[in-house]
Structures are given as structure tokens and as C-alpha cells.
Amino acid sequence: MIEEAISGDRKALSRLMTEIELGNEKITENLLGKIRGATVIGITGYTGSGKSTIISKLALRLINKGKRVGILCVDPSSPASGGSLLGDRIRMPELSRQPQAFIRSIPTGGKRGGLGYFVIDLINAMDAAGYDYIFLETVGAGQDETEIRNIADVVVMVMVPNLGDEVQVIKAGIMEVADIFVINKADTGPADEKERELLLILNRDSTGWVPQVLKTAAINDAGMDELMAAIDGYLLLHGGNQRAKIAARLKQLVRYHVEYRLDRLMSQELDSKVNELLSGKSLNEVVLQTLGELAK
Amino acid sequence: MRDPADNFAERKIRVIIAKPGLDGHDRGAKVLARSLMERGFDVVYTGIRQTPEDIVRAAVEEDADVIGLSVLSGSHMYQFRKVVQLMKKNGMHDVLLIGGGIIPDSDKSKLIKMGVSAVFGPGSSIDEISTFIREKSRRLK
Amino acid sequence: MSEIRDGLKRWENSKPNEMERFTRSGIQVKAVYTPLDVGGDYMKSLGFPGEYPFTRGIHPTMYRTRLWTIREFSGYGDAIETNMRLKYLLGQGETGLSIAFDYPTLLGMDSDDQLARGEFGRAGVGISTLEDMKLMFEGIPLKNISTSMTINGPAAVIWAFYILAAESQGAAPWELRGTIQNDILKEYMAQKSFIFPPEQSLKLVVDTIEYSSKYLPQWNPISISGYHIREAGANAVQELAFTLANGLTYVEESIKRGLNIDDFAPRLSFFFDSSIYFFEEIAKFRAARRIWAKEIKSRYNPKKERSMWMRFHTQTSGVSLTAQQPENNIIRTTIEAMAAVLGGTQSLHTNAMDEAWALPTELAATIALRTQQIIATESGIADTVDPLGGSYYLEWLTDEMERQAYQYLDKINSMGGVVKGIRNGFFQREIAESSYKYQREVEERKRVIVGVNAYNDNRASKIPILKVSGRYERRQLKRLAEYRKNRDFHDVSEKLGKMQKASMDENLMPYIIEAARAGATLGEIIRALKDAWGEYVEPVIF
Numbered sequence: 006m007i008e009e010a011i012s013g014d015r016k017a018l019s020r021l022m023t024e025i026e027l028g029n030e031k032i033t034e035n036l037l038g039k040i041r042g043a044t045v046i047g048i049t050g051y052t053g054s055g056k057s058t059i060i061s062k063l064a065l066r067l068i069n070k071g072k073r074v075g076i077l078c079v080d081p082s083s084p085a086s087g088g089s090l091l092g093d094r095i096r097m098p099e100l101s102r103q104p105q106a107f108i109r110s111i112p113t114g115g116k117r118g119g120l121g122y123f124v125i126d127l128i129n130a131m132d133a134a135g136y137d138y139i140f141l142e143t144v145g146a147g148q149d150e151t152e153i154r155n156i157a158d159v160v161v162m163v164m165v166p167n168l169g170d171e172v173q174v175i176k177a178g179i180m181e182v183a184d185i186f187v188i189n190k191a192d193t194g195p196a197d198e199k200e201r202e203l204l205l206i207l208n209r210d211s212t213g214w215v216p217q218v219l220k221t222a223a224i225n226d227a228g229m230d231e232l233m234a235a236i237d238g239y240l241l242l243h244g245g246n247q248r249a250k251i252a253a254r255l256k257q258l259v260r261y262h263v264e265y266r267l268d269r270l271m272s273q274e275l276d277s278k279v280n281e282l283l284s285g286k287s288l289n290e291v292v293l294q295t296l297g298e299l300a301k
Numbered sequence: 302m303r304d305p306a307d308n309f310a311e312r313k314i315r316v317i318i319a320k321p322g323l324d325g326h327d328r329g330a331k332v333l334a335r336s337l338m339e340r341g342f343d344v345v346y347t348g349i350r351q352t353p354e355d356i357v358r359a360a361v362e363e364d365a366d367v368i369g370l371s372v373l374s375g376s377h378m379y380q381f382r383k384v385v386q387l388m389k390k391n392g393m394h395d396v397l398l399i400g401g402g403i404i405p406d407s408d409k410s411k412l413i414k415m416g417v418s419a420v421f422g423p424g425s426s427i428d429e430i431s432t433f434i435r436e437k438s439r440r441l442k
Numbered sequence: 443m444s445e446i447r448d449g450l451k452r453w454e455n456s457k458p459n460e461m462e463r464f465t466r467s468g469i470q471v472k473a474v475y476t477p478l479d480v481g482g483d484y485m486k487s488l489g490f491p492g493e494y495p496f497t498r499g500i501h502p503t504m505y506r507t508r509l510w511t512i513r514e515f516s517g518y519g520d521a522i523e524t525n526m527r528l529k530y531l532l533g534q535g536e537t538g539l540s541i542a543f544d545y546p547t548l549l550g551m552d553s554d555d556q557l558a559r560g561e562f563g564r565a566g567v568g569i570s571t572l573e574d575m576k577l578m579f580e581g582i583p584l585k586n587i588s589t590s591m592t593i594n595g596p597a598a599v600i601w602a603f604y605i606l607a608a609e610s611q612g613a614a615p616w617e618l619r620g621t622i623q624n625d626i627l628k629e630y631m632a633q634k635s636f637i638f639p640p641e642q643s644l645k646l647v648v649d650t651i652e653y654s655s656k657y658l659p660q661w662n663p664i665s666i667s668g669y670h671i672r673e674a675g676a677n678a679v680q681e682l683a684f685t686l687a688n689g690l691t692y693v694e695e696s697i698k699r700g701l702n703i704d705d706f707a708p709r710l711s712f713f714f715d716s717s718i719y720f721f722e723e724i725a726k727f728r729a730a731r732r733i734w735a736k737e738i739k740s741r742y743n744p745k746k747e748r749s750m751w752m753r754f755h756t757q758t759s760g761v762s763l764t765a766q767q768p769e770n771n772i773i774r775t776t777i778e779a780m781a782a783v784l785g786g787t788q789s790l791h792t793n794a795m796d797e798a799w800a801l802p803t804e805l806a807a808t809i810a811l812r813t814q815q816i817i818a819t820e821s822g823i824a825d826t827v828d829p830l831g832g833s834y835y836l837e838w839l840t841d842e843m844e845r846q847a848y849q850y851l852d853k854i855n856s857m858g859g860v861v862k863g864i865r866n867g868f869f870q871r872e873i874a875e876s877s878y879k880y881q882r883e884v885e886e887r888k889r890v891i892v893g894v895n896a897y898n899d900n901r902a903s904k905i906p907i908l909k910v911s912g913r914y915e916r917r918q919l920k921r922l923a924e925y926r927k928n929r930d931f932h933d934v935s936e937k938l939g940k941m942q943k944a945s946m947d948e949n950l951m952p953y954i955i956e957a958a959r960a961g962a963t964l965g966e967i968i969r970a971l972k973d974a975w976g977e978y979v980e981p982v983i984f
Contacts, residue, residue, distance in 0.1 A: 086339050087313060088313060088344065090338045095346060101355065101359065110343075323545035323551075323635075326633070331984055375910065428885065
């Protein structure tokens, strides 16, 4: 299956990704050896900020340059039902018709918040299948952000002038949330003000690269060339860090798989653990026993 | 509403709800998409004005287990025929194809012969549809 | 009054326990209404029919002088086929025509467009060229007939074709009577047959209103619609509020254009739904008239009374009909038609019983027609104006719906208006919520639908269904191919170019007419505008 996916069979790649989502670790292992080094661009921001439009515009530019582009759209699963509404691909109609693009939705699944357990494996699958650039689209701020930092080669945060507390969030110390900040729909509100606010905080926390702030109106294709250039610029400057990047990503991958096994076990066993606690076992015992079960 | 039999991180049954052709009446499709999500499905809603090629392409990329088409404009025979053709071309013989909208009984039987698994006309309940999908989709263990 | 108050207390204490009841839009309905529920001044809140605030009707004697117009929606196949159907209907005594177009036409595409595959002539008639329009009205003198055309995105172009077709028959623009629906705002909210982005589309609508006020004094350039909003899932209060908000937006934009209120307001018309929850619908119509009159008066202070009139067409609700036991639909349609008449509609379309299956057969369409005729001639409802006026329940409900509608209007105002609301998905969200809620209520049996979730019988329905033949499409494609060859394409290109240049700065109607006259097709004109304005991709809201 991996071979077919690598040779360009879209259906095979899709099936491969499903296998990964079903927890097939053998495939994950095999893929590790087949990675070619695709560039992962993280795009994060609240719903309605225009992430999908931006991804569309950037991806089309890359496709025009002869590149193949994969897009992974992460959407939250309902904690109540476990289901999800995967509505991101619908916002990229032009892109979804390009043969050099491949769009796949990722529900976060059982994982509370975050990006799902298998996002890195899915990236590796697309990488192995020959996609040069992979966009990872996620919603929201907070925990997701730190995870995406370990996975993506560059992170772009998209905001809109009127809505959102991102500035407060950044101020509150969840630092280095992104490498590039985009104020999209800049023609609809006080974009200059937001830009100024951001530049003030960001300057204070720079570590070499001063995070760039751009104003865009993606729907009119305004600012997209500048954004592409900013991304290229960042990647160029940080190209030397490949080793560190791969290490960080692998670390995250291991963590995800440990969490997957643990969460899976806990979802089945939690009731019995509680009973054991109630019947007198110590917390330490219960925890050690659980971890022991993981090893089986 | 969670089905306790679902493994927590197991990939859920993935359903594409699509509106092929030019008909823009999406009330039913959207209500169905949302309701299926609440019953534990992963639903990809493709929106209106989709071509059969768009829909099958999305189904391939998402590795969908089910494709549901909603057509109220009278062009259902054409739309379904095209989708069935494309599904065959892509080897999607184990993907469930269902339909809804304004489809007369006489056309329903023609569609079933063509390869559509079920047609849910006006007044169908979400329970009916969701039960059908759970029982018939290939994602049964 | 204090006697009544005491009586009410006594009555409430002695009555048995009962279930709570709600209208479909969630307004709680009491067991009984009394004079205590209706305050207010008769003259101020009701007045006499034909006088401000027009709550009881826009004409003094309403149906006693002239019945509402019976106008049945029709069209399918190609222009030639529809021409025969129109002639037939006129022969049967219909005095007003109402044209339904197919999906490609509704979206401004020619019948040979790639995306039109499989869609030609199924939902209505397919019109791609001026020649098609001429063929559709061949032998029908447009000078003597009133034609309503249900078209929105490309309305300006279809209207141009109509004007030119009439011209070729020797009818001058000022002689033409009719309506184009042309209500683009509701497309973004509900029907989704938009083409261009909202701002440009709105500009085009104002172009038509302006052009109409100058050159077609007998024409209604817009039919501000609540029907589609309601059918998409909105409840009665939302239908009322969103329609009024759209109407006020069109008026405001026209005033900004420099038009005088009295020059165009008298020709604005409306289009409402009439659904099955009887009294709520009647209250809705009355509240609509009152609110519109109040708003136009207070905002613009018109000199003509007519500028404050809310003239409306009504269609009974399609979505309330069932596929199961379709004969029941005749009864539903009757109740809904009665509500529309009791609500004072100016014209009415009654649905056929096979609405949930296909376009109507001749028998079904005839029964729909007879429904109106029986109400008009046998039931006596039309013998007095606003017969239910003064009912404690109805007056209270009218006031309550007005109050709730104003809450929405204030909210829409504070978010910056309708276009802002569309862009940030407000209307779509409200509608999606209402439709989802409705489905839940039906599935939980809180809302009963006979034949669907109650009183089911597994009787298979054996009503005949209309079939649309594939030969119309073949005929059309052949004609269209010929047409494309026989024109001066250079001239067409030039006219289209001029139109594009003028697109945002000048009134487009003259340019569209010139392009049509030169032989441009519907698809070509719309494509040229798409190139200039872009295409709208909607934010999807559940």
C-alpha cells in the first residue's frame, strides 16, 4: 500500500491515511524511512479568520511553480457524540479542483483539544507520497499552538481586526505562538491598531527572528505575495535547523503514540480503576498497575 | 448520544453529504449533516454547486465510507448516473451511495438498479438514515 | 375592565391543568384571550382599511371591489414548450402570467454550459437568448398582459430580454406591466442562487429600481421575498423580520442613489409564505403591513400614501406538504390559502398536492386553482375586509409578532445592516438553527405531521407524476448552436466591454440592453460581469 501511495495513486494514499487513523503502527514505522523532507506550514487562527482562503491562495501559487501540495485540516470532534463536522475543504473550492493538491480532513478524535494523535504520521504519509508542501490548518489558540510549533517548519497565525483575543493571549505569556502574524480582512476594521499592538509585544520577545506582522485581504489576493515571501524568508533563515526540527517532530510523534495507547486503555478501564481506588488500593498502586498494563 | 460500542479513537464512519448540480436548497442536507455528527459520524459537507467529479474526488481523498447526494431540482437521474460511473472508475464498490430530495417512486427503483443503496425521500427520519448507514457501511467490524 | 379581570382570575383558578402550547415560532399561546390582552387605540394600531397604518388592508374595500389575483407559477422545458403552456393557461382564463426558469437560467448560465448538464428545463423554462424570450411570448401580446418572472441573480438580463421582446412586438416600455423577483439579499440568506458578491449585486438591484422608476412606471422591479427564507427553515417571526430588513435596505440604497421615495416605493412589492399554523400567518401579514407603513413614514416621510403600502403576493408553503398521503396536501393548502386571504394578500399561488414529488400535473394544478375559486366565491371570507380584526387572540398575536420583529430589526441595525449580517453569517445561522430545531421537534414528536410521524398508513401513493422529456434539451442545444453562429460577435464583444467598464459607476441597464440587442447570450453577459465583479462563495453555516 505504501508503495502504491508513493507512486502517486491517490486512492492508495487515502487508504494509507485511513490505516494510520485506525492506529496501524506498523505503517507509521515503515513511513519513517520514506520521508523526503516536505515543508510543513502551520496555519492557525479562529474560525472565520480566513485561514482556508489564505491556504488556497498560497497553495495555488506553489502549484503554479510546479509543486505538489497536501492540505490537512484539523477540526474538533464533539466531546458528546464523538462525531465531527469537517467543513474546511468546502472553503477551498478552487484548490480542491487542482490535481496537484490533496485535501484531507482530520477530526481530533478522542484527544482532548489538540491535533489528534496521528497528525504527524499523516504528514509523513503525504511526504512519502511526494507532496512538497503540506499545510496544516488548525483552529484556536492555546495548547494546539505549542504542539504545532513542534510539528511545523513555520507557523502562521491568522487574525481579523475586530474579533479575537489573540493579543491578550500572546501577552499572557503563551509566547512564540507563531513566526508570522497575519491580520486578514484588513479592510474591514482597525487593522493598523492591531498591527501596532502586536509589534509592541513581539518586539519585546524576539529571539533572533522578529516575528513579522502582515496585513492582508486574502479574498482579493491582497498581501498574498508578501506572505509567501515572508514564509520563504523564514524557511531560508531557519533551514540550517533541520536536525533540531526532525528531532522535535519525532519527540512529538512518540509522545502522541504513548498518549494514544494510554488514552485508549483508560477509555476502557477507567471505571475499574476507580473501583480499585475505592476498594482500598493506593493511588500509587493503581497508577503503576495501569502503566504496567500498557506494556502488555 | 455516544454509541458505547464505538472505540474512542477509532476512525468514525465518514460520510460525505453533497449537493450536485445547481440546486441550492440545502436545508435538508445541512440538517442531516449536523444530525449525523451528533450521532457520532464524521461528516464532510461539500456545499452546493458540486460536480459529480468534485464529489467523488472528495470521497477519494477523505476515504469516505458513505456518499449522500441531495437533489431537489429534478436532475437526479443525471447526477446519480454520473456519480455511480465515477465511483466504478475509482474502484469504490464498497462505498455506500445514498440519496435524498425530490425523487419520485418510479425513479427510486431505477436508481436502486443503478447501484444506489437507498433513497430517503421527504419525511424520512434521521434515525432511519443513521441506522441504515451503521448497518450497511463497510466499516462494520 | 375590572370585572373582566376578576372573571379571569376566577376562571384561571377553576380550570383544569393543561399542556403548554406554542406557535411554530415559539410564541406561547394562552388558553383564552380577552379584552385585557389588547390595549391600544383602534385608530392608531388598526385604523380603517386603506388608511395608515394599513393593518387591516391597503385598499378600503379590498376583495369586495377586486379579488386577489390568481397567478399560478409555470414553466418547463424550452421556450416553445412553455409558450404552448402559457397560451393554454390564458385560454383557461388566467389573467396574469408567472414564469419559472430552470436552474442554469437562474444562475445566469446558457443551456450549453458545462455545469448545465442534466439540469435544462427541469425546474422551469430554459432561456439563454433574446430569441428564446421572443419565442416564449410568440403570439402573446405583452402590451396586454402582466408577467411575473421569478429570477434573481440574472434578473436584469432577463428583464432586458423581456423589454426587447416586447419592443419587437411593438410595445413600449411604459406600457409593460409585471414583476421581476430580483431580490438578491434573500438569495444569500436562503435560496442560494446568488452569482456575484453582495455589494455589487445590491448595486445592480438599485440600477433596476432606478431604471424602472424612470422608464417603466407600471412595472414592479422587485418582489422582496420572505417565502424562500421561510422555506429554508426560518420561523414566522424571522421571515417577517428578515424580509422587512431586506426591504428597508433596498429603500435605503435607492435613497442613497438619489431617488425620491415617492418615485419608487409605490412599485416595491413583497412575497410571503403562508404556512399551516393558521393564526400566526394572519398575524404576520397584518404586522408586516403595519411595520412597513410605520418605518417608511418615520424614515422618509413620503408624500404619496402608496409609498407606504405593502403590496404582497403569497404562496402557500411547499415545505409543509408531505410526500406521504399526498391527498392531505389539498387540505393543508386550503388552510394556508385561507390564512393568506384573511391576511389580505394581493395575489396568491396555491401549491398542488404533488408538490413534494415533481412539477404539477394538470389535474393537481387544476385542483390548486379551484381551491382559490371556492374560497373566493363560496366561503364568504372575501365579503368583508379583515374579518378577523378585533379578535382578542389575533390582535394580541399581531402585536407580539410586531414586537419580536422589531427586536430583530434593532439587532440587525446594531450589527451594521443586512449586508454585514450576511457576511458574518448571522441570517444563515438563525435559519440553520430554526430548521435544525424544527427537525428535532418532528423527530421527538413534539410537532405532529399527519402521515409522517402520526396517522401513518403504509398505503403507497399512486398519484401520476409529470415527466420532463430529454428532447427539449436537444432542441435547445441545436438552436443555441445556430444562434451563436449568426451574430456579429465583434459587436457583442464591444458592447460587453462597455458594460464592464461602466459596471460600478453607472446604471447598467442601458448597457445590458444594448448588449442583449447586439445578440449577447445570458451566459455571456453574466460571465462578463463575473469577470468584473467576481463570484460569491458562501460561508457555510450549520
